[in-house]
Amino acid sequence: MSIRTLVAYGASVMMALLVLIALLGYSRIDEIRMGGPLQTKSQQASDLVADILPPPEYVIEPYLEAAMLARNPSELASRGDRLRKLRSDYDLRHDYWLKSDLDPALRKKVTHGTHEPATQFWAILNDAFLPAVAANDRAAIDDAFLRLSAAYDAHRAQVDETVAAATAYQSELNRHASASLHASMIMLGVLAAGLLALVGGFCMLILWRVVRPIRKVAAHMREMAAGSEVIDASDAERSDEIGEVARALQGIVVYVAERSRAEGERQLAIQKQVVSALGVGLSRLKKGVLHHRIAEDFPADYAVLRDDFNEATAAMEQAIQQVRKSVDSLNCSANEISDATDDLSMRTENQATSLAQTATAMHQITEKVNETADASNAASVTMRDAEQSAIDNADVVHNAVAAMGDIERSAQGIAQIIKVIEDLAFQTNLLALNASVEAARAGEAGKSFAVVAEEVRALAQRSASAACDIKALITSSVAQVESGAVLVGKTGAALEEIMGRVKDVSHLIVRIAEAAGEQAQGLNQINTAVGNMDHMTQQNAAMGEECNAAARLLSEEADRLSDLVGNFELGDASVRMRGGMRHAA
Template identity: 40%
Template sequence: MKHLTITHKLIALICAMALVVAWLTFNMVDRLSSTAYDTRRDMLQAQVESARSILEYYHQLELDGTLSTEEARANAFAAIGSIRFEPNGYIFGIQYDGVYLVHPIEAKVGTNQMTSPDVSPELRANTRSHVELATSGGGLNEYATSMPGGEPGKLYAKQSMILPFDPWNMLIGTGAYVNDIEAMIAREKRQTTILGAGAIALLMVVAMLFGATITRPLARVRAAIDSVAQDDTNYMIPYTTGTNETARIAKSTKALQDKVRERLALERQQAEDQAALEAERQKNHDLQKAEAERQAHVVATIRTALEAVADGDLTVRCADLGEADAELRAHFNSAIGKLESAMTEVTIKGADITATKDEIQRATMELSQRTERQAANLEETSAALEELSTTVRQTAEGAQDAARRVVSVSQETETSDAIVNDAVAAMDRIEQSSARIGNIIGVIEDIAFQTNLLALNAGVEAARAGESGKGFAVVAQEVRDLAQRSSAAAKDVKDQIGESSTQVASGVRLVGDTGEALKRIFEQIKSARDIVSSIAESAMEQDTTLRSLAETINDMDTNTQRNAAMAEETTASTMALGSDTDALMALIHRFRVSGQATATMAPADNDFRMAG
């Protein structure tokens, strides 16, 4: 886009607008087409639903008995057959087997349009599709067929609305060709295309005119800018009095032209000043030459001294440089002297560092070895503590399990104590029942004794009566025998009850003793439960303590391992320091100082040597 001209950009804008207009026009025509087809479909559906309402009305008259079936069908068919609407619309009715019942062409009424050989294959196919659509609930059927008054052999698009009427086993429908809608859509497309093309052409012309009003002033301003770029300060800049963008560019070009005019004047002034400077420069050249020769001597003398210093000879001193550079010579010799003193002290300190380095290496090695041994001992201690912690944890778990079992036994003991108490109460009730039974037996014995006395008196009275009392005497004797047997049986029962009472009393005593024993056992179990619970709690506390101790030992082991690693790193660093110290001493020995001969240089005959 940055390489396009303004005219081209305007044309591109117009083209984009044209595309938008074309797209909007296409959408508008498409919506118009959809609206037209929807309107046609709604019109067809309204006509068919009106016809079905007529059929339902006459069918209701048939059901009510007002009309017979033939009369109702005839009236209904006549009513819907007379319906007409635009464009050229009518209602038709077809039985599900393909026989036409209603049609404006009388010749088709009563003919089977699906099986008759006189019907074209096209019409048979359309009738069959109507029937299939009706049996599936009805709807809009779109198909192509020939049109009356149309071109022979040409098929035209047509829409038919089909609705079923099951009470009379038939369908009703109506249709309309859509060629008028297609013609309307084509006409709208042509009109919108012509209008759009005209609008685009007009916009293109307007864009060209506007582009010319912009590009022509810009071309003149560009020519002015080119002249200013060539340092032409006499060119008349156009359009400097306006307020639009071109005038602003022209004003900026005018300001640039003024700046160029000022630059040219400044260059002329600089040329004059340059000539004056050349004369002054030549004068100073001669003075600089003499000074350069003097400085060359100074530089050569100092270079000789510096070469000796570079070779490691710190005993060298600078020779005479003349009166002007006497201070420089003094500073140079003072600096070399201080460097020599510093190097002497460095040599002494280097020897001390070497000795200290050896001691550090020995100490670091011993520290590394001790740290490794400590790490191994801590690892063994940690493993032992882990085993001890596992044992204590198992003991704690066993104690907890024993505590649970003791609690369970305690509960069972409480239950047994309650059962024993219930048994003692039951024994007491049995003893009371035995006493009541004994009293009842006593009453029975008294009754048997009285019965025996009465039988004896009856026998005496029967004996007195003589022969007439013999039968009564026999009865009295039997009653007496029965009373005696009852008395003997009651005595036996009383003896058994007495023995049972004795046994029950013994049982009550034994059950009571059992209850007391269970109470003592319950107290002992409670004491044992408390002891076992205390043991479990102590074991848990010991387990917690041992775990904390094991974690501490593990942390100490980890830290010791780290210390061992750091000791090894320190040993390695110390070894590296030793190597660096030896290298440093080797470098120091390369320098020669007063009163000392290095390993790399021959001993000096004098303490100081002059260079120059």
């Protein structure tokens, strides 16, 4: 069986199994899906329960309407319309369940068990109860309502039985759906396992019958690419496509081997010719004969090799000629470099000595400038302290002037108080005088009062005299305080002028210190530069010695190179250059 047939059969079996699984799964899932047969029957049972508990298939609402009419017959018009609507709804739903595909036993309970007492209920309602209500006959109403209640009780009993039966039927449907779903899942699992096993077996078959032989063929082809002429012929006996490929590879190996053998013999003859000519040329090059050229005709594939050899020898001959000329120039240049380096070394040593002396002098000058800068900085600090002291003294003088002003204002206040005291003494003196006059008028009875008045008058006079003395002292103090305030103000002005001068001097010293610092910094940089120049000059002197030694070594190497170049035989001269060609160093 060929691989193509094997793959076609396997694919057909797998597709058929997949179709079978799809159809079976669809059938089982369609049975239990929402909207399927089981779910539809379950929904019908739920609709049945909804229709009989409560109306329209349950006559509890018409019974309530009848009870309300029994209590209040005057509402016959409105409730009569409601009862006719409920009867119409009941008939519609009854017709629906008569035509439904519900379970026959359950449908019989709905269409016969609950319907018969309901029919009696509607007959009594329409034939007896409503006419009695219309006639407002209480006895007939009560009798008809009792018969309605009996019919309702019978209907209610049938409704309860029907609800229980519908609930049991719905539970049975649910159990059947669960069992069917479980069985479907098991069946799908078994089919999936079978499909997995079939796919696994088919894959193993493909690996064994297709992949493994193809890998062997690929390995044989890699061996052929590496030059092998022997391959495994076990797959050539197979009757499928792999066998055909193996047989074709054997044919290719045989063809390639024969073609390679013939081509190898031809190439071997050509290579012998080429190697012989190249061997002669290389032997001449080994002996130093650079003007040798290969004049033989080479095959087209090797003509480039002959041309490259001839061009290489020509280029080498030209290079050796240039080297010969360069060696002569190199000897002369080496002697000139040696003389120049000797002169440069001597000048560098003299310059190094001068720079060392200059560096010593610059170092001493830098130390003096640094000392000047330090002194200027110290003077600047001292002047800043003096400036701060002057500022503090100026603050003290300003405070003294303010205190003198306060004393002057206080003295003026005291003078006003003394003036008040003088006025009081004057008034007291007048009162004492009036008291003395009144005591004199009183005669003997006013003598003691006259004595007191005299004492008060004397006391007022002494108070006035003391107040005048104090006023004179206060006036003198105020004058002295004003004079002191003027002097203190002049002192403050003088201190402010001194402080301004101190600030100017401080600024000048700061500028001097900054200039000295900048000079010291500049001299330090010059000193550093001179030191670096001294160090570089010494290095230049050492490098000059090294250059001198290198120039002598270069001259010696040029002599050796001249001897080597002399060993080559060039086309323009057959005479070899020999040793002994030297230049005076």
